[in-house]
Amino acid sequence: METSATQKKSEFSPGVSVVLPILNEEPFLADAVFAILAQKYNGELEVILALGPSRDRTNEIAAQLARNDSRVVLVDNPTGRTAAGLNRAIAQGKYDIICRIDGHAEISDTYIADAVATMLNTGAVNVGGIMAAVGKNRFENAVATAMRSPLGVGGARFHIGGKAGPADTVYLGVFKRDALQAAGGYDERFTRAQDWELNYRLRQAGGVIWFDPSLVVTYRPRPNLKALAKQYFEYGRWRHAVIRSHKGTANYRYLAPPLTVAVSVLSIILGLSISSIFYIPFGLYLLGNLLGSLAIGKSWSEKIILPAVLATMHFSWGFGFLTSPKNLVK
Secondary structure (H helix, E strand, O other): OOOHHHHHOOOOOOOEEEEEEEOOOOOOHHHHHHHHHOOOOOOOEEEEEEEOOOOOOHHHHHHHHHHHOOOEEEEEOOOOOHHHHHHHHHHHOOOOEEEEOOOOEEEOOOHHHHHHHHHHHHOOOEEEEEEEEOOOOHHHHHHHHHHOOHHHHOOOHHHHOOOOEEOOOOEEEEEEHHHHHHOOOOOOOOOOOHHHHHHHHHHHOOOOEEEEEEEEEEEOOOOOHHHHHHHHHHHHHHHHHHHHHOOOOOOHHHHHHHHHHHHHHHHHHHHHHOOHHHHHHHHHHHHHHHHHHHHHOOOHHHHHHHHHHHHHHHHHHHHHHHOOOOOOOO
8 A cells, every 4th residue: 555655746756956054063964964865755866065164073074974975965155144055055956846954953754755746736836844843851842842832932833733735934845946046045134034034035926835734844952041042032033124124024923922021021110110010911921831831841841841941932032023123134
């Protein structure tokens, strides 16, 4: 009996250029590349690593991977910026399908076959699935739970799942090269949120972005609160930059964290200066955070860690959004 991947697969399997922007990925790079090279895909495949100025052994590992398999191609990305690396890798690629993967992500062995089949069946210009956060210790497991819950990240389907169909954006993505080139590629002015910004332009040009929940990419969360705070602060400030660049793209999900920050700060200030009754809004947030953590935590260690994780995600994103400078995108 045929597998679901085989049933979905078209007889035509176009060549795929898999592109990865790489910077300081020593612990994860080899596994990420091995998962790509092990794909059950009938078409031609190449893996293009855009190497930034890493401070660890990332580039040594990349060089060894290229020596071991001729399908691995290396290109320089002197700035280390994600969008620039992706554009350089795409320019080097020789196939009509572009698959974007990160150096700390792992894909299933039918990911590319399933994505290409979905693209051919739907006519979409970009197909993507779920950012499946998976931790390796107690803290990372708590972050993973937060990242896969509406309480942590809102209702985005690429985080929490949902029905297949058109979407505003997807995680990473498998693109038609001609649509990607017609849109001008990734905007190198954006340090973060470049995927969402590109998908917006693809949609404005009439293309369909297709979410397929069967496409699951394993994502490794940040290892501590400091790194998590930095990540979500950058997410917030760059999301605001996208909203400024493309008017009318804001929605309640993006505005909830900055509103939480503003109300909480005002609550604390008024509580200190006028009356303790004004602490109530901030207290309600803390209570909701605690009860939510107890509800979504999969173990007692997660239930204990999650309040700090969720607060870090919410407040870092919110402060990043509120303090995002108008000249961030130059």
